Amino acid sequence: MLSTLEEVALHQQNIERIELLGHLCPKLKILYLQNNLIGKIQSLHKLKDLQYLNLAVNNITKVQNLQRCESLQKLDLTLNFVPKAGLLSIPSLAGNYNLRELFLIGNPCTDWHAYRQYVTGKLPQLAKLDGQIIQRSERIAAAQVLASLEQQLLQELQAEGVDVAAAAGVEDDSSTPDGEVAETGFVDEAGELRRPWCPATRILEHREMGASCSSTCRPQRKTRQPFKQVPSAGALACCASFPPLPEDGRVLQRNEGKWDFTLEESEDGMSLVLDVAAGKYLDTSLIKADVQPRLARLIIKGRLLQLVLPVEVKPDASVARRSAASGHLVLTMPKEEPQQAAINVTYLRPGDKSAQTATVQPAVKAARSQQPYKQIKQQAAASTT
Known part of the structure; x- marks a missing residue:
């Protein structure tokens, strides 16, 4: 399965180095590795079919070990740490004759005043640099000043004390060891730790955050107890049977x-x-039903549903059915007087924040007739008052 993969997305996985991809997925054409902690391009020399490599937002400091990726067409190194000395590794891509797009925006090397001319002159096969089309006139001008730019870059790097030979070396496919990263910060006068923005800082902060999460989250998982709701004494009484009705006859909705x-x-x-x-x-064994002439009561899973009916019904003729598809319980209660005017019971529908108990205030609905709508509305309003 892995040997036939053509596209792999491993972004945001906190990967610190590239391993095994060239051996396990030799047919890769698209590889997403953005937003990780990768500090070196390595183990990709066997990907002969690789066309798009995304290494944006990583810790890359040098362009290397891509010379054998002959099918590479697009390389994204946005927001990495390629310094001005890293420009000496750009010529390693000259043999990638299919390379058409290169992104280096957000790297320190782009602060050099002649960065675009230098890269354009060194990689004549490019069609776009940092998303901008390279015009023919720009390519010609870059080729004319390339020699002077190379000399100027070397002089500036030597003046800054950079090892030019080491910066230009790109034939290094050895894997980086997983050693301890040296502390890069310092404690200021206020006693706070200050760190420069560099690859080592990203790795240190990631490891510290992982250690902090493992030390704080794991004890919580061990000590957390499963939620168990303890019913009140009144609720426990309702679980066994229906509560007795009040002697004064005033029944509340519940x-x-x-x-x-x-x-x-x-x-x-x-x-x-x-x-x-x-x-x-x-x-269904957790459901109990009780119908009285002006009252319907249900106990469902130990919780009481009590409704005062707007009209008198026949308890003995009432029927309860359960839907096998939805699980709904349908209680049909024949009216004592079928010809009695219809009752508007929409007020019984529960709201989002309704209380568990509420008194009944029935509203009389107009009888079924051909009366005008205005007259029906006036009768309903009079009945509520």
Whole structure:
């Protein structure tokens, strides 16, 4: 499987060095390695079909070990750490005759005043540099001043104490050891640690953040206890059976389980239909129902749903059914007086922040007739007052 891969994305994986890709995936054409901690381009010399290599936002300081990637067409080294001395490694890409696009923007080497002319002169096969098309006139001008720019660059680097021979060396495909990274920062007068922005700083900060996370997160996982809700004494009583009704006859609405439900009239107007979303995978043995002439009560998973009905119903003729597809519990309650005016029960639908108890304030709906809409609205408003 790996040997036939043509595209691999390994971005944002905190990778510090490239290993095994050239051996395991020799057919790669596109390789994404951006936003890692890679400090050296290595182990890619066997990727003869590689066309696009993205190494943006890494710790690269030199362009090297890509001479044998003969199919390479696009190389992205945006936001790395290639210094001015790293420009001496740019000629190593001259043999990549298929290379058309190169991105070096965001590297320290781009601060050199003749950076674009130097790269254009050294890599005549390029069509774009940092996303900008290289014009023919620009290419000719760069070729004319290339010799003087090379001499000027070497003189500046020697004046800065840079080892020119080491900076220009690119034939080094040895793997970098996983050693300790030396501390790059210093403590200022305020006692705070200050670090320069460099490849070593990125690695140090990443390792410190990983160590901090492992020391703080793991104990929390061990000590964390599974959440277990302890019901109150009143709730425990409801789990066994329905609570007794108050002697004064004043019954309150209750929805302890916050169940979604609707209470509506049937299509023929002969019954009230209570539809409760009890859950598809809830066992029916956890549901109890109790219907009284003006009251419907359900215990679902130990939580009470208590509704005062707007009209009187027939408890003995009521039927409860459970949907096998959705798990909804449908309680059909025939009305005691089928010809009684229809009742608007939409106020019984629970809101997002409704209380568990609420008193009933039924609103009388206009009877089914051909009365004008305005008259029906006036009758409904009068009934609420």
